[in-house]
Amino acid sequence: MDIKRGFVSAVGNTPLIRLNSFSDETGCEILGKAEFLNPGGSVKDRAALYIIEDAEAKGLLKPGGTVVEGTAGNTGIGLAHICNAKGYKCLIIIPDTQSQEKIDLLRTLGAEVRTVPAVPYKDPNNYVKLSGRIAAEMDNAVWANQFENLANREAHYKTTAPEMWAQTDGNIDAWVTATGTGGTYAGVSMFLKEKNPNIRCVLADPMGSGLYSYVKTGEIKLEGSSITEGIGNSRITGNMEGAPVDDAIQIDDREAIRVIYQLMEKDGLFMGGSVGINVAAAVVLAKQMGAGHTIVTALCDGGSRYQSKLFNRDWLASKGLLPN
Numbered sequence: 001m002d003i004k005r006g007f008v009s010a011v012g013n014t015p016l017i018r019l020n021s022f023s024d025e026t027g028c029e030i031l032g033k034a035e036f037l038n039p040g041g042s043v044k045d046r047a048a049l050y051i052i053e054d055a056e057a058k059g060l061l062k063p064g065g066t067v068v069e070g071t072a073g074n075t076g077i078g079l080a081h082i083c084n085a086k087g088y089k090c091l092i093i094i095p096d097t098q099s100q101e102k103i104d105l106l107r108t109l110g111a112e113v114r115t116v117p118a119v120p121y122k123d124p125n126n127y128v129k130l131s132g133r134i135a136a137e138m139d140n141a142v143w144a145n146q147f148e149n150l151a152n153r154e155a156h157y158k159t160t161a162p163e164m165w166a167q168t169d170g171n172i173d174a175w176v177t178a179t180g181t182g183g184t185y186a187g188v189s190m191f192l193k194e195k196n197p198n199i200r201c202v203l204a205d206p207m208g209s210g211l212y213s214y215v216k217t218g219e220i221k222l223e224g225s226s227i228t229e230g231i232g233n234s235r236i237t238g239n240m241e242g243a244p245v246d247d248a249i250q251i252d253d254r255e256a257i258r259v260i261y262q263l264m265e266k267d268g269l270f271m272g273g274s275v276g277i278n279v280a281a282a283v284v285l286a287k288q289m290g291a292g293h294t295i296v297t298a299l300c301d302g303g304s305r306y307q308s309k310l311f312n313r314d315w316l317a318s319k320g321l322l323p324n
Helices: 020-026 044-057 074-086 100-108 127-136 151-167 183-195 211-217 253-267 273-289 313-318
Strands: 016-018 029-033 066-070 089-095 112-116 141-143 174-178 200-206 247-251 294-298
Touching (some): 020 029, 020 253, 029 151, 029 273, 100 112, 151 183, 253 273
Parallel strands (some): 066 089, 174 294, 200 247
Antiparallel strands (some): 016 029
16 A cells, blocks of 8 residues: 555655647657645745754754744645654744735644745845744744755755665756755756766746846846745755856746746646746747757645735736736
């Protein structure tokens, strides 16, 4: 019998899905790692599990303890699920710009949620810095610190990437995804480059993030803005340090929205905003590389966490992003 022992053992081993409409358009095999099928609904279940188990192994998290994190939502949701499964409390600091669906879900899961104004990382009241200070002031608490905690990228180096490698029999020409903490991108890239240095590892970036310009020019420069949540950055995180990056592709919101709606209407996949960035970048990369290549990206989470925004035509119209 193949029976998973609870939530924790159900994390990972997600399928690779051929994105038929985009594959057929480009002549490449564009494959999405279906991370929305993790039990907590996103790719962040993997990082959350590894971060908590790393803290346990180091003796930092004791029975009845609290896990504290500053998160744009999905890592917090993963942490809340795993804290429930393991008997810990969970405290989440989240920017007030994030979707109401994610904030409501965190509270439904029993996490204590504190919304704070969205301010740049350099501000001492940035949600990430604030969560670290709060954790330091509590007894029997750990700060997940997903941006700098290398257990994050280790989760993807040890699970996500080996799964992809096995699922494709090692037939991967390129890997492309956006990065927030850097864990998914870095962990997978490091593994794939060890297996085959010729695999192209490409960073996808929304407008308003400085990583595209960093890859292209060596300097972090911010231009524009994006409605996407949880991706992009104005700094190089600990998880991204040392990660191989062959190139970067910048995607604007209009193209991301077009791709999200095509995924829903032609491929039957109801996806979140970062998936639009990822798949749009995979399409650009497919056209650059030419037909016959296999390109893998991440389907990070589903669309239900963004219905009030990405799938609300009035909201999209107010942003000038209504799809045709």
